[in-house]
Amino acid sequence: AFEKAIEIGCEMMEFDVRLTKDHIIVSYHDECSDEGHKICDLTFQELNSKAQIKGFQVPTLEAILKMSQNRIFLDIELKETGYEKAIVDLVLKYFSYDEFVMKSFLDVSMIKIRKIDPMIRTGLILGMKNVQFGVLSRLSEVLPVLRILRALPAFISPYYKLVLPGPLRKLQFLNLPLLVWTVNDKKTIQKLLESGVTAVITDRPDIGLKVMKKLKRLGRI
Template sequence: MKRFIEKLNLKEKIVIAHRGASGYAPENTLISFLKAIELKADAVECDVHLSKDGVPIVIHDEKLNRTTDGKGYVKDYSLKELKSLNAGYKTRFFDKFKGEKIPTLREVLEVCRNKIGVVIEVKNGPFFYKGIEDKIVNLIKELDVGEQVIISAFDHSTIKRIKNLNKDLVTAVIFSGCPVKPTLDCLLAYANGLHFEWCYLKPSVIEEAEKDDLFINVWTVNNEENIRKMFLMNVNGVITDYPDLGVKVKQEMEV
């Protein structure tokens, strides 16, 4: 099996399941990541905060309210307290996934190891999590999954700290909207690539990225027409809530 980073380096088209197969299961839960594996995505994307007791936790928002039955900030809860919450939230899936728990990053990496790549988005805003980069890098080293992982963040200093800790880890800066000089921002952050909001992507950005040997993955693309459009523009990867659509388009284009 080709490692995720090997596929990226070989310029293969890759499909990244956004917060897991979040179109089919609660986002950022183990069942969502397992569904992405089942649907043959190349990687899953997940978001990481720190718990009150310093454990890397996989959840998108800084607050618990939207995706769990808890309230308040993730940072104010211990791991034990977070594990008592229901992440199989009703607002989208009713009771179908009742009892799903918030996973730790360790649990996600262990489930995905040797099966699928993992794109880790480090959430360092609006709160600054002291030492989050060290914890993530140490966990990747302990589990020996460096060839399966991209670490991404909106915060450029977070990416710099990751590279200072381990220059061999693959990193990406996330952009939303229309940044003025995204490729320059990446180079200044020592990043290997860009994660770009798909609807703002222009051919000029792709040309600059190719010139600077930077990869581009786009987010979040949820229909076949736009997934195909992005691959035809020569992006490296598509981040989607529906990885089966991405896989279908990729396979059709490879025929």
């Protein structure tokens, strides 16, 4: 999937990182494997062996960095806190500051990244999937000013449904770029791009690229 994204001409590649039991940083979205084991409780070999049974391999962060170096911009999502320094050191071994960003739902993680290296551009992820049942939690997603003032992100990465109705438009005075997620239908991608968002994260880059090329050709973005 990573190689394919580069081959078809994607401008940016977004992926999640987690830490295995033996301290290998890997790209893995879910907290647990399909069998229900937490990634942090499995060694890399154990995790990859389970994946291979299902016909795929789990890439390490370093493998991704090596294959994508000088080829594509990276949007790296930290799923957990506690090993930010290891991620920063590894990424900067292969990528310069203007070739990647880091983001997370976890404000504390982005605050740590900024303390480790203020040159790294960090972002806060906002989305209903991360909202707890409390009223204050919901408000922190729709009107995240306090989170922004605390973490001082370089950009915001909201769930697209938070952007379309308009509440996050009130944050435009902060001049923060919006990297919205995850949109897979043509009409919504077009609507978001025309509304002025910075980037649209999608599982269908083929559709996204077609829409972007069309809008550029028409001079609408």
